[in-house]
Amino acid sequence: SQTIHQWPATLVQPVGSPLSLECTVEGTSNPNLYWYRQAAGRGLQLLFYSVGIGQISSEVPQNLSASRPQDRQFILSSKKLLLSDSGFYLCASQGNLEAFFGQGTRLTVV
Amino acid sequence: QKEVEQDPGPLSVPEGAIVSLNCTYSNSAFQYFMWYRQYSRKGPELLMYTYSSGNKEDGRFTAQVDKSSKYISLFIRDSQPSDSATYLCARDAGGTSYGKLTFGQGTILTVHP
Numbered sequence: 291s292q293t294i295h296q297w298p299a300t301l302v303q304p305v306g307s308p309l310s311l312e313c314t315v316e317g318t319s320n321p322n323l324y325w326y327r328q329a330a331g332r333g334l335q336l337l338f339y340s341v342g343i344g345q346i347s348s349e350v351p352q353n354l355s356a357s358r359p360q361d362r363q364f365i366l367s368s369k370k371l372l373l374s375d376s377g378f379y380l381c382a383s384q385g386n387l388e389a390f391f392g393q394g395t396r397l398t399v400v
Numbered sequence: 401q402k403e404v405e406q407d408p409g410p411l412s413v414p415e416g417a418i419v420s421l422n423c424t425y426s427n428s429a430f431q432y433f434m435w436y437r438q439y440s441r442k443g444p445e446l447l448m449y450t451y452s453s454g455n456k457e458d459g460r461f462t463a464q465v466d467k468s469s470k471y472i473s474l475f476i477r478d479s480q481p482s483d484s485a486t487y488l489c490a491r492d493a494g495g496t497s498y499g500k501l502t503f504g505q506g507t508i509l510t511v512h513p
Contacts (some may be wrong), residue, residue, distance in 0.1 A: 294443070322499045333406070333503035336442070349500075360488075380443050380469060384499035387432060391443030 292317040296392030309368040313381030322384040323364040406504025419476040421491035432492040
């Protein structure tokens with residue numbers, strides 16, 4: 291099975307500061323990769339997905355961007371964080387009918 | 401209307417009870433349905449998946465899909481305190497959208513000894 295590494299686990303950032311969350315995948319090659327956000331009391335919302343290096347699709351308009359510089363590396367970024375960017379961010383890799391999730395990053399924008 | 405609707409609970413049951421978790425969905429094109437379990441401050445992990453309709457059983461867990469009523473269920477028999485978690489239903493539309501999951505809100509379950 292796959293292992294998804296995500297860091298940091300928690301992050302507190304001021305409004306207007308930049309953001310970079312990194313995700314790396316082990317145990318597979320050329321995976322489909324996903325960034326989800328989970329707000330309190332809500333399910334997971336798909337933000338971005340990538341089917342290969344340099345290929346990014348955005349699912350919802352937002353203040354964030356994603357990049358995939360390497361096959362098993364997926365990065366979530368922002369130039370200037372908003373309060374509404376607070377949430378639990380999860381990176382996932384698609385297996386055969388199963389998505390493997392990282393342990394998440396809890397981001398609090400203050 | 402949300403594509404996948406799930407009652408967020410919370411749901412509290414005594415140990416040994418049978419738990420029924422439910423979701424409804426709106427798009428008939430959905431093909432794969434999953435149940436994920438998420439412990440506090442952790443990423444979700446797949447419990448079960450089903451395709452199309454019918455039942456699937458795995459130990460104490462049974463997943464059920466009723467396509468005519470667009471209803472998916474997860475039953476937990478002989479519930480244990482270790483089952484306390486948030487349970488998320490999800491669908492995968494398959495085809496060109498394969499791998500892009502739509503989740504319900506999640507139901508918070510507490511099993512008390």
